[in-house]
Amino acid sequence: MSDLFKFIKHPEFVDDRGLLVSLEAHKSVPFDIQRVYFLTNLKDSKRGFHAHRDLTQVLLCIKGSFTLTLDNGRIREDRTLDNPSTGVLITNSMWREMSNFSPDCVILVLASRHYDENDYIRNYDDFLESVK
Numbered sequence: 573m574s575d576l577f578k579f580i581k582h583p584e585f586v587d588d589r590g591l592l593v594s595l596e597a598h599k600s601v602p603f604d605i606q607r608v609y610f611l612t613n614l615k616d617s618k619r620g621f622h623a624h625r626d627l628t629q630v631l632l633c634i635k636g637s638f639t640l641t642l643d644n645g646r647i648r649e650d651r652t653l654d655n656p657s658t659g660v661l662i663t664n665s666m667w668r669e670m671s672n673f674s675p676d677c678v679i680l681v682l683a684s685r686h687y688d689e690n691d692y693i694r695n696y697d698d699f700l701e702s703v704k
């Protein structure tokens with residue numbers, strides 16, 4: 573198994589009322605959190621198909637499940653994400669694709685920088701060139 577997927581277990585507090593998961597900058601999230609976004613209402617489609625030049629993210633499937641594909645230009649791997657307290661740390665130079673969303677899927681993403689379209693590499697050949 574490669575080390576493409578860096579899983580982070582966040583602190584969980586379970587009691588008879590349910591589950592609470594805590595995400596804290598510089599604790600289980602290893603950066604300053606500048607942006608939070610989530611994906612929901614996901615259709616039978618695919619998303620992602622890009623890499624970032626300078627962005628670190630933690631991605632959590634907080635409800636349901638989906639398939640995350642990571643590709644560093646040499647190795648490509650798929651994993652099913654379905655655990656609300658286990659995130660994946662995605663650093664620079666990593667092509668990502670998302671698919672197979674369950675109807676109830678909700679994905680939470682914590683990002684190290686504000687949104688910047690210029691940070692995206694949306695062409696796979698350009699991505700391969702950038703990781704050479």
Ligand code: T46
Pocket residue numbers: 607609611619620621629631668681687
């Ligand atoms: C990523 C994966 C996991 C904004 O205006 N602000 C934002 O913070 C984001 C994330 C997106 N947008 C706009 C840009 C597009 O017009 O929302 C639209 C959809 O974004 P995109 O097609 O990039 O969505 P995904 O699901 O393909 O990718 C997103 C993130 O963009 C990306 O950084 O790593 O989720």
